[in-house]
Amino acid sequence: MEEVVIYAVVSMAGLGTAAAVILYFIARKFKVIEDPRIDEVEEALPAANCGGCGLAGCRAFAEAIVKNETLEGMNCPVGGNEVMEEIAGIMGLEAEKQEPYVAVVRCNGSKTNAPQKVLYDGPNTCQFAHALSAGESGCPNGCLGCGDCEESCDFDAIHMNPLTGLPEVVEENCTACNACVEACPRDIIELRPQGKKGKRIYISCVNTEKGGPAKKHCEVACIGCGKCVTACPFDAITMENNLAYIDPKKCKLCRLCVPICPTNAILEDNFPEMSEKIVEKAKENLKKQTAKKKEAAKATAEKKEAATAGAAKVTKTTKTDDKNTQKGSSGQQSNSDNKDAPDSSRSKDNEG
């Protein structure tokens, strides 16, 4: 009996030692030499594996940095500048300062602003609602309210508000990982620079219809009147497909476009309440800019005349000038109305 036990123990020990020796040599032979900095960099990263950097997870990001020995074009939106500096320390490189971004919902078609006109009772996801219908308010570009963005968010940073039926971004949690932007089938969510003290101004509409139909679908739609384009002293606003867009790089946050929008489609975040003074200033600015741009247009028209001497073209340009002035004057009339109009979302932002 004892013998059996001894044999068993000895043979097992022998087998174990043999296996250990073989494994040792195999491990030596096939050893992969890895840069230890990869692990260090990975350690420094937030391990969210969100893909916001454009790579498949944090490990891939670390590998890419170590392999290329550069931080150019590499940015972890979740970690932000702090983490990038730490990585730069590990790598012995200098980190570029990246402006922090935040997701912005560019639709204000809440249940009151864009009332329901048709019923959609298909599958409750935006992707399907978008493919099967134009949405319950009839707006072919607006928010469908099924919450694909909320589902896509790994950071608890975007929530559907059941009262408005629109998503709301929790700024503190948003890492600008781009997940919600990709999830939205209608390109409503945009990543914009966070701005100084979180201040930013944007057009809260993506509707490309002409004024009439856009207004019919939604009270706060951009109707493409072009007043903000004229008013902007920094040429930060452009108009394309009946839709204005504020370039965040050019915008100096002067707020002069906000009160003159006839449909309140321009929203501002984290600003103090709109004062009478700014409204007055905005009105005056609009007048001034209209006159200025009219003159500039005239000058170019004259130049054209001198250059081509084509009679037909000149009449055309002067006609558009007339239109501009008419727009300007009608805009001032509607200003007084808009001033008193309550704007729920704007006041909400102020509180936060």
Next chain:
Amino acid sequence: MKALKTFKLGGIHPQEYKISADKPIEVLPIPKTVNIPVAQNLGAPSKVVVKKGEQVKTGQLIAKGEAFISANVHASVSGKVKKVDEVLDTSGYKRLAVTIQSEGDEWEEDIDTSEEIKKEITASQQEIIDKIQEKGVVGLGGATFPSHVKLKVPEGKTAEYLIINGVECEPFLTSDHRLMVEKGEELMVGIELLKKGLGVEKVLIGIENNKPDAIKYLSEVASQYENIEVQPLKVKYPQGGEKQLIKALLGREVPSGKLPIEVGCVVNNVGTAYAVYEAVQKNKPLVDRVVTVTGKNLEKPCNLQVRIGTPVQDLIDKAGGLPEDTGKVVNGGPMMGKALTSLEAPIVKGTSGVIVFPKGEATRVTQKTCIRCGKCVEACPMGLEPFYLAQLAEKELWDRAEENLIMDCIECGSCHYTCPSGRPLLDYIRVGKPNVGQMIKNRGN
């Protein structure tokens, strides 16, 4: 008595509700304005050739189809072009359309608008095809495939049979039925034209057994012609799908991803045959079609001959106005049609019916989880697994959806109809199909 023919695989039998079957076709007065969408056919949209402010006559070309699969569009009323702009289509999205303010009804001079039936065929084979192309005839069964493309048999293939689809398997719809009963003589001339254009000898007309008057009348008329046979079929949905119809009539199966010409058949709807007759014999472009306006609570369900571009509202007014408890107005048949988002939407070449549903019937049952009963697999006439395809589409697994032949789905809705859990299977598949199609297209490039 011999058993009636039908297709073997899958299929369902919903209640028929052919309320308007005995209502003769009425002509709807010319509307005040028409919105004629430019893309009314399957394939590439056509190019607009009129400008704002231009005076047009009925039958004048307003958009030219330039791609291989595209069709011409003609003015359906005479008057002034109010605008060339985007209007909301039947599903609420914007499509380019020509809006015409109607001023009377002045036709182009070379169009024969008389009632007289012209039986003598003088056009040659090529002339017939050219005429069909010129007059913008598309498949009026609903898919709106340009008819001239169907008549051009690809090289290496031979057409043996021309199949005329008079099945009208969708519940409620009766427009094809009325056309067969009232315009049988013209229809036969149209069939003869299609026969000549295609160069085939044999013609089969498939009609479901629930239209005995149409079967009787067309058999009588067909007896004057050679090789035209009327074949009664068992009532089963979706027998009007061309692949199902070929299977039912000839027992031949069209291979996956192929067209009916693969098995020597070309299928055309009765409405198309009538439009071909008008285009070739009367020189009349496709500017009107028969539309069924029906619904259980509608005061006067009817079959109307309507100009293309007429707002749906006009049709409903003619049928006695919208009942109070209306839940949905569906464009097309109840199985495959889509609910309208606005009654301003225009009638297009593919609109076969406008159906008004009361509120109780228009709401969906709450979606529950799949219980794996397999009813949808039994019902699918294409032999697919709808529950699985829907799941794949839900999870966005497009490559696997393709492997499981999602592109073979004919969107008949039988799976959706049978599902005891109320799962919107067809919705899922309908979203999946364009995504998979896009994927295949990208791969091709």
